[in-house]
Amino acid sequence: MIRPYADLTSEESEALFSYLLSCGMALHVDDRGEMHNLYASEVFDKGQSHFTLFEDGKVTGALGVVTREIACRGEVFITGVYVHHEHAWNVARLLARGFSYLTRLPATKSVKLGLYRGGDHLLPYLREQGFSPRYGLQTMRQVSQGRAVVARDDIDLIPLCGENAEDFRSLCNAAFASSPNGGTLSLAQMQELLTSESHAGLCVLGGEIVGAYRLRLDGPLAWIEDVAVCPRQQGQGVGTRLVARLMSYLSVRGVNEIQLTVASSNERAVKLYQKAGFEFVSTDSVWMELE
Secondary structure (H helix, E strand, C coil), X not given: CEEEHHHCCHHHHHHHHHHHHHCCCCCCCCCHHHHHHHHCCHHHHHHCCEEEEEECCEXXXXXXXXXXXXXXXXXXXXXXXXXXXXXXXXXXXXXXXXXXXXXXXXXXXXXXXXXXXXXXXXXXXXXXXXXXXXXXXXXXXXXXXXXXXXXXXXXXXXXXXXXXXXHHHHHHHHHCCCCCCCCXXXXXXXXXXXXXXXXXXXXXXXXXXXXXXXXXXXXXXXXXXXXXXXXXXXXCCHHXXXXXXXXXXXXXXXXXXXXXXEECCCHHHHHHHHHCCCEEEEEEEEEEEEX
């Protein structure tokens, strides 16, 4: 029996989280509360597009279908694919349920599937279903080792607020329009961002908005979640300058290690981060596309 997350009882939700922990794959949520907030959110159609497979009352697999990019980019993303080694063939059953869900939605240009680290045992079954690897999402890291980082120029970082929220959303959506897993910022997501503790805002150079940023700080560790360069400024070295400015911003706040995630297929971004001193740490997920 395959059921949407919205129909699960509290006990079944707890069993699902325990199953995710037992799969031996990289976990994309920190605790059950975060899992519930994600699976019940608009990302998964308020729980209607995340599916759990039960056999004899026990969880034996799960995956989710993200459809909010269909209207903007014509893309569907299948993610959160968790199936034990001994039940690996069940991924085909879960995919069939996901594809059934898609039949009631507008036609799509592409279907991509993300497989978290530790899920290599599922690759043969996914290939049988017509999926082929395209790129990986890689974590990179830069450690300052106590050295102060000095920005190259006078780019101003303007914190995100209600007055500039639409400028931020429009710039990010334009900058990431052709990026793998770029996504589209919705109005609801912007509202969440405005009320969160995320460090985000616009980058201004010479009175002109040239980019946007989103950071996450945790003591001496920080994550660069997004660096968006205005499309008309791309290819002119602005991205390098923005990263240098953000590194300086974080250095002043006592951060000595910065991490970020980048698609392996985005060679320009990978080279930019390598030039800034970032080194490869791991490939956290492999993204495949339906032929």
